[in-house]
Amino acid sequence: MSQNSTLQLSLADEDATIALGQQLALAICEGAVFYMHGDLGAGKTTMTRGLVQGLGHVGNVKSPTYTLVEPYELATKSVYHFDLYRLGDPEELEFMGIRDYFSTQAVCIVEWPEKGQGYIPNPDIDVYLAYEGEARSASLEAHSERGKQILATISSYA
DSSP: TTTTSSSEEEEEEEHHHHHHHHHHHHHSSSSSSEEEEEESSSSSSHHHHHHHHHHTSSSSSOOTTTEEEEEESHHHHHHEEEEEEEEEHHHHHTTTTTTGOOOOOOOEEEESGGGTTTTTTTOSSEEEEEEEOOOEEEEEEOSSHHHHHHHHHHTTOO
């Protein structure tokens, strides 16, 4: 890993994708902003499930494709899962009060972040998921000190 800013992993299956999300959850000290990138079915919601459950949520984690955001109020953190796939105009985010979700203590996970460009804050970590035959690859890029600390913590597991 170069300067704690990138991490490349191979994910053999769904369980490995969930496990990576759980490792990310364990490495979060305060809040964090994650951008999830990848084609449909690449594992964005699966990794989000691992992350949200790793932070203490018990139960289903579904993609908020029609509601844009799924909130999870946990004992120690507020977690917000955004899916901007069906967003017609990024200005809609302003009307829903998008900025209020992104506090320093909140964990925000954004699928299809390019659709909200200009209305959502920069990520601490970009997560790129891609198909590798039956498996997946994950590339994580930190863009802040907080992101670099998270990647440094999980790289010890990799």
